[in-house]
Amino acid sequence: AQSVTQPDIHITVSEGASLELRCNYSYGATPYLFWYVQSPGQGLQLLLKYFSGDTLVQGIKGFEAEFKRSQSSFNLRKPSVHWSDAAEYFCAVGARGGGADGLTFGKGTHLIIQP
């Protein structure tokens, strides 16, 4: 069965600094990978996704992520964070068929932005 590990429970970054959130997955075939963001009391919003092609994918709100098959990783990056980026971030992997049978999520990384 597939699994997702987000090693960092909390990350604190100063406003304007760069950000990298780590995600490692376990899946036997080529995975379908996603990053979602959740603001307090809200649902989840899709930031970006990877399922084939270019391993560097661009998303909304200035985020990008790089798929590295050799490291089983899909880390999320942003060159300069804004206070509004403070939220919970979830990495997820789709199983067979790109997620037709649902997603497996990591436990999330809570991002804190310092002024």
Place this chain on the structure above:
Amino acid sequence: NAGVTQTPKFQVLKTGQSMTLQCAQDMNHEYMSWYRQDPGMGLRLIHYSVGAGITDQGEVPNGYNVSRSTTEDFPLRLLSAAPSQTSVYFCASSYSDRGYGYTFGSGTRLTVV
């Protein structure tokens, strides 16, 4: 507005009561799924559906039941509520199995006392 609609937003149940969490989408999505979110646990898949009349279990199905009689609706039933089912529940839908990603509802916060 198009999207995934969940009702109710908040609910308090007594142990042993049953209830149905509603989920509806108007995007003609084939794939739908239910998750529960607990602190420090991320989201865990309860049940999913790949089309009307087709459902299957996810990671944590015990105590929950689903059906999918139409493309639009995917209700989640709690058969006999337990305090361990206190959680935030999310419904999600997707257009394709080609990795397009899921659209999530805003969630139902359920407390079982």
